[in-house]
Amino acid sequence: MIRVLVVDDHAIVRQGLEQLLGTADDIELVGTAGDGEQACALAGELRPDVVLMDLAMPVVDGVRATARITTELPAARVVVLTSYGDESRIMDALDAGAQGYLLKHTDPDALLDGIRAAHTGGAPLDPRAGRVLLDRRHRAPASRELTQRESEVLTLVAEGLANKQIARRLGITERTVKAHLTNAFQGIGVSDRVQAALWAREHLHPTER
Template sequence: MIRVLLADDEAMMRAGVRAILSSADDIETVAEAGDGHEAVELALKHRPDVCLLDIRMPRLDGLRAAEELRTLLPETAVVMLTTFSEDEYIASALGSGAAGFVLKSGDPRELVSGVRAVAEGGAYLSPTVARRVLTHFGTGQLGRRTAARTRIAELTAREQEVLALVGAGLANAEIARRLHVVEGTVKAYVSQILARLDVKNRVQAAILAYEAGLVGEE
């Protein structure tokens, strides 16, 4: 069972997200918070597998809460809940430790898919968010692609193959099945890739995979 903490300052939004999560028989909401500070406190108490954080919250916003959780509970994955009006926050959130980004107005199935993906060690960008992130990073696209390809050229062929699958949003277990190796081997590859590329998390690695052309836009 995937244990989730939900944090949003709007009670109606929390109720809607809770209802979506309850439709999945492998997900349970173990705690709810109305602000980022409370979210961190409850996360330390309940130690959930996944924290769903609204970006805009009082006392402590989702970005800073994600940063604290990355330090205090590195085994807990974070998914940010975003809206179209918050594009300017996405780039900052990439460095906050979040492993997923889901639009509040998106398909409810994306929320469930995102929670499952990050709980299994993967990264998840809802399709609309992915396109907007790629647009954001598209400024100077040729230069960025050249720089990205230069960076990934230091990886072995196998590491580039794993990076491409990380960029496609696959979790470690899915990558292991695809490559016919054990999951522990994939974890080792991912750790090596993050270290060699000097990126903080799988989402940043996924963006680099997009920029290098390892993964095509949908």
């Protein structure tokens, strides 16, 4: 069961998401918060698997709340769910540690799939967010050529696999996967898994397995 915390300052949005999550057999709503400060407190108490995070909120905004939650609870996956699709907000949220970025006009089934993807290490992204990141990557090409193993690891990241799954697929340790990712991030000039996945989808072909 995927345990979800919903964070939004509009009660009607929280109620709508509660109804939607209630239709999924594998997802459980464990709590709701109306601002970022409350979200951080509840996240520490409830230890959710996934946090659906609005951005524009009183007291503490979604970006700062995301940074705090991902720092204090590294296992929690924050998926931004907002009305804002401008580049600065997208980059601020992802730089703060968000695992995904979806807009509120997202199809309900796609939102549920995004929660599932984030829970397993994937990076659910609205196409607009994806275009922003790809544009950034085009403006910042790789600083060095990747090794074959780094390319294989990045390809599997792009498929949505978590480090443990990548380790099993390639027959290496999870520690080795992390080392390859660290080197690959430096090589292609990205700072997080979401941007790495998008870079790989744009530049790498699936490995022969």
